[in-house]
Amino acid sequence: MGQKRRKRGWIWLLLVLALAAGVGWWVFGRESQTSVSYDTREVTRGDLMVTVVATGTVQPTTQVEISSELSGTLASVDADYNAQVSEGQVLARLDDTKLAAQVLNSEASLIASRARLASAQATATETADALESAEALDKRGLNTRSVIIAARAAHDRAVASVEIARADVSLAEANLASARADLDKAVIRSPINGIVLDRAAEKGQIVAASLNAPVLFTLAEDLRRMELRVSIDEADIGRVQLGQEASFTVDAWAGRRFEAQIASLRYAPDATTTDVVTYTAVLTVENDDLLLRPGMTATATITVSREDGQLLVPMAALRYSPPATVSTDRSGRGLMGYIMPSPPGRDRPRTATGDGSGVWVLRGGQPVRVRATPGATDGSNIVVTSEELREGDQVIISQREAR
Structure with missing residues (x-):
């Protein structure tokens, strides 16, 4: 009988100790419970510019780089930096002594060619008359066949000489045009109305256009x-x-x-x-x-x-989601683990991020999920469309925990 009483005493003692431990666990757990504060931003309506x-x-x-088509020595430079120039205005001149001589030579060659053409035409006229006379005498039987053949050959040679002389005239005219063009190119002119941005030309400078023509002037229109x-x-x-x-x-x-x-x-x-x-x-x-x-x-x-008059929320609001909590695992704690409740605040938070299909709004001190369709963004704010979200709502962008 005494043994049973002692056994019951031990059982009651264990129950009292378990109860005391549970109460202590609960009290200390409440003291360590964390409070959550939320960082919020107000939903606004306004304009967003992307x-x-x-x-x-x-x-x-329009920017033009001007070089020289000819090689030679610059005799003068007539435009400087920032100078306002008009189309056709002289910028620089090459020494044209040799070019002018070539023009004179070409003019003389043209004169000689034209003179040879006139001589050939006169000879052709003369041989044409001689051939006509020989043919007239031949009809009366006063000429031999050989005389007629010689007269016709002389006339044909005269006609050919006229054609050669005409070709020489054309060649001389072309040479003269080329020489005059070169002489004209010795004067470097502006192709546009504009301003001189850069000048690399100096008087006395030798220009070698045959290899890589240097840029002498840069003009802006x-x-x-x-x-x-x-x-x-x-x-x-x-x-x-x-x-x-x-x-x-x-x-x-x-x-x-x-x-x-x-x-x-x-x-x-x-x-x-x-x-x-x-x-x-x-x-x-x-x-x-x-x-x-x-x-x-x-x-x-x-x-x-540009989005005008739209609901705007911070980009961070779409990324926020309340952390999910995972309760402490009671397995492996034995009987005491099932007797004593887990203390408040001891659940472990598990971080989570929003999926971009909605935002969390603080209402009555508690986070409430509101569906919102995102739109254009400027990197800081984003346009959202929602039937539940209103201007002035406080959207949550982050949270902090304090013990």
């Missing part, structure tokens, strides 16, 4: 109308189209933006030594104030689309 950023250089719309050539990354080229508006900045005029418009998109990729493929876009630029200069480096922002 842009593409590209870099490039400002260039004249009109600096009041420029173009901006930028490189568009292949990831963005599908969104860029003709006629889209853009603005750009240059280092020379910090804080000022210049307007431009896409006028051309080239299909051929830019030559590059890196793995990045880019395509050239040409933008037209008005430069009435002449603030922009050729070669300036520019950073352009191209507006590819």
Whole structure:
């Protein structure tokens, strides 16, 4: 009987100890329970502009490099840097002493050729009359057959000489035209109305055009109308189209933006030594104030689309999702593991990310999932379409836990 009482005493003792342990476990667990605070942003309604950023250089719309077709020595240089020139204006002159002599020689050759033509024509007329007289006498039987043959041969030779003389005249005329053209090319003229951007010509300089004609002048047609050539990354080229508006900045005029418009998109990729493929876009630029200069480096922002009056949320809101929790595994803890409950706050959070099909809104202090269809984005904010989301809602972008 005493043995049974002692056994019951041990059992009650174990139950009391288990109960005490459970209470302690619960109390300490509550003390370590974590509280969650949420970082939120307000849903707004406004305009969103989607842009593409590209870099490039400002260039004249028309730029011409002028060389010399002839070799020789520059006798004079008549245009300098930044000079305004008109079409046909003299920029430089080569020494034309030899060229002028060639023209005189060609003119003399033409005169001689024309004189030989006149002589040949006179001989042809003379032989024609002699042949006619010989044929008349032959009809009356006063001439022999050999005389007729000789007269006809002489006339044929005279006619051939006329043709040769005419060919010589044509050749002399061509040589004279070529000599005059060379003489005219000794004067280097502007082919356009514009401005001298660069000059590499100096008086007394020897120009060797036979090998590789040097560039003597670089002209720009009109600096009041420029173009901006930028490189568009292949990831963005599908969104860029003709006629889209853009603005750009240059280092020379910090804080000022210049307007431009896409006028051309080239299909051929830019030559590059890196793995990045880019395509050239040409933008037209008005430069009435002449603030922009050729070669300036520019950073352009191209507006590819615009969404007006749309619901806007931060991009981070689409990536957020409340962490899933995994309860502590009770297996392997024996009987005590099933007697004592797991303390609050001891469940382990498992991180999760949103799938982009909705956002979490803080309502009544609790996160509530709201379906939303994403649209255009500028990298920071995104347009969403939703029947449940309203302007002013607080969307959750992240959360923090504090004990």
